[in-house]
Amino acid sequence: xxxxxxxxxxxxxxxxxxxxxxVPETVASLxxxxxxxxFREGLRVPTSGWSAGWxxxxxxxxxxxxxxxVLLFAQRNPKSCPVLDVTEPGxxxxxxxxxxxxxxxxxxxxxxxxxxxxxxxxxxxxWRKDLVAFLIGCSFTFEAALLEAGVPVRHxxxxxxxxxxRTNRPCRSAGSIGGPLVVSMRPxxxxxxxxxxxxxxxxxxxxxxxxxxxxxxxxxxxxxxxxDFGEAVPIGDGEIPVFWACGVTPQAAVMQSRPPFAIGHAPxxxxxxxxxxxxxxxx
Amino acid sequence: xxxxxxxxxxxxxxxxxxxxxxVPETVASLxxxxxxxxFREGLRVPTSGWSAGWxxxxxxxxxxxxxxxVLLFAQRNPKSCPVLDVTEPGxxxxxxxxxxxxxxxxxxxxxxxxxxxxxxxxxxxxWRKDLVAFLIGCSFTFEAALLEAGVPVRHxxxxxxxxxxRTNRPCRSAGSIGGPLVVSMRPxxxxxxxxxxxxxxxxxxxxxxxxxxxxxxxxxxxxxxxxDFGEAVPIGDGEIPVFWACGVTPQAAVMQSRPPFAIGHAPxxxxxxxxxxxxxxxx
Numbered sequence: 001x002x003x004x005x006x007x008x009x010x011x012x013x014x015x016x017x018x019x020x021x022x023v024p025e026t027v028a029s030l031x032x033x034x035x036x037x038x039f040r041e042g043l044r045v046p047t048s049g050w051s052a053g054w055x056x057x058x059x060x061x062x063x064x065x066x067x068x069x070v071l072l073f074a075q076r077n078p079k080s081c082p083v084l085d086v087t088e089p090g091x092x093x094x095x096x097x098x099x100x101x102x103x104x105x106x107x108x109x110x111x112x113x114x115x116x117x118x119x120x121x122x123x124x125x126x127w128r129k130d131l132v133a134f135l136i137g138c139s140f141t142f143e144a145a146l147l148e149a150g151v152p153v154r155h156x157x158x159x160x161x162x163x164x165x166r167t168n169r170p171c172r173s174a175g176s177i178g179g180p181l182v183v184s185m186r187p188x189x190x191x192x193x194x195x196x197x198x199x200x201x202x203x204x205x206x207x208x209x210x211x212x213x214x215x216x217x218x219x220x221x222x223x224x225x226x227x228d229f230g231e232a233v234p235i236g237d238g239e240i241p242v243f244w245a246c247g248v249t250p251q252a253a254v255m256q257s258r259p260p261f262a263i264g265h266a267p268x269x270x271x272x273x274x275x276x277x278x279x280x281x282x283x
Numbered sequence: 284x285x286x287x288x289x290x291x292x293x294x295x296x297x298x299x300x301x302x303x304x305x306v307p308e309t310v311a312s313l314x315x316x317x318x319x320x321x322f323r324e325g326l327r328v329p330t331s332g333w334s335a336g337w338x339x340x341x342x343x344x345x346x347x348x349x350x351x352x353v354l355l356f357a358q359r360n361p362k363s364c365p366v367l368d369v370t371e372p373g374x375x376x377x378x379x380x381x382x383x384x385x386x387x388x389x390x391x392x393x394x395x396x397x398x399x400x401x402x403x404x405x406x407x408x409x410w411r412k413d414l415v416a417f418l419i420g421c422s423f424t425f426e427a428a429l430l431e432a433g434v435p436v437r438h439x440x441x442x443x444x445x446x447x448x449r450t451n452r453p454c455r456s457a458g459s460i461g462g463p464l465v466v467s468m469r470p471x472x473x474x475x476x477x478x479x480x481x482x483x484x485x486x487x488x489x490x491x492x493x494x495x496x497x498x499x500x501x502x503x504x505x506x507x508x509x510x511d512f513g514e515a516v517p518i519g520d521g522e523i524p525v526f527w528a529c530g531v532t533p534q535a536a537v538m539q540s541r542p543p544f545a546i547g548h549a550p551x552x553x554x555x556x557x558x559x560x561x562x563x564x565x566x
Contacts, residue, residue, distance in 0.1 A: 068351035071358065075366050083358050095455075172378075201566045204487070282565045283484045 028052040032272045036104035044106045044121050046161040046268040048140050055277055056270035057084050057135035058247030059105060061263040064089045067132040069175035076172040080181055080245035082137035082205045090129040096275040102127045107266030114258030123263055136247040137206035138270050139184055141277050151196045154187055154233040161268035163227035164246050168220025179253030183243040187235040196242055205280040212243040229267035311335040315555045319387035327389045327404050329444040329551040331423050338560055339553035340367050340418035341530030342388060344546040347372045350415040352458035359455040363464055363528035365420035365488045373412040379558040385410045390549030397541030406546055419530040420489035421553050422467055424560050434479045437470055437516040444551035446510035447529050451503025462536030466526040470518040479525055488563040495526040512550035
């Protein structure tokens, strides 16, 4: 099967081009460096489909005082919080992210005592010297593999953000940090669920296999049309909702556990890293 | 192929038996609970081959003050330090270990300022209220799978401890904790190396695929007959040494980084957990 990737061409102009007519290109073909430059310039969009082959990551940054609890929370909940990298206190880059975490993500959410106090596209004036940033694996990473295998990815088809839901399943807490599992949802025909499980199982570092297949109410989700984060997507007749653990889980934990300060990415607007999807593929 | 496991019957008497002639049994068939009881009674042996199907783990316990650095060190060096579970400060058990970490491991090493100050079989009088214990995956976990696949495991064949070596490869450090990669070595015929890679790749939580195949000097190992931990094993004509990252790496980091206090297991004498090997198998 030939690649259906990228299914959403979204041509953007090449600002670096000196020709009179900008060279059209798809966001899927942008290198991480060029993608981050767009976001640094202020572009504010969900990143699903961007920089195909390069791993995307969730951000959660907390003061060093809370860093052990957050890291242990991640270790205890590896399905939702697979840690890809951690910065030194105050630093704005790390091994897999050769950019500036304060500017190179399309959107940020800022929390004080667990309350969302700002949603901005630049946090340079909010970054603190004691902040430790965690990059957490993102399921966008395996979407190219799903599409290659012929599994539909609805939010990519319709060009929207992925729908995400708080569940009634508590994570294992760690010290001061605890909260509910958050999931992303992709609906698909019943005969493709097994393929989706098989394909995503090979990416344990970016949430791996689904945590739940079918009845949303078993997870305490009463209305698929009203996601807690992202956007609802259409579900066809006979399609089954499939749920994966989601890297927004640490933000839900921040909202419940109320550390004094935290910065996360805007859900669906990820850090595009310099790690390759294939780095996280297991046999 | 039928199971070659256990290749080392090592009959031990059933101390709980009330019959006059003790019932012989193999250590491979002991439940984790019964195995831990033997060690609690003082039996001091390497655990390779014990409790087949149950996951074995390395121990490193440090004061809460150093716990973030150790956890981050583990996160940054997942091949050598895959974290399976972490205790709450002062506790002596955790989710995957329903025993007493102070008594239920065959041997312990105690470090003060990075110096080995004691090697004992019980650390009840040394355990501190602020100690955090990390259970780190162990390559003994995939040895049953190697044997099932027809790959020889020499230290099991000859009934010795696995040979382990410090390498010249530095780990990524984390705060106050850094040190060299430690590896375990299993020699095998050249035509079985690919099988060994394929089989162990499926166990990323217990060191996964080898980190090096062949020339020991490339790792700075000058004499395979003089391991830094464990015991040397015979290497046959035409056999190739295959090296896996080893969970003794945190102890080498303790020796180099000199935290005020630490307790590790005696190399090769592991914590036998209540987790199943299959829990860590990826597709």
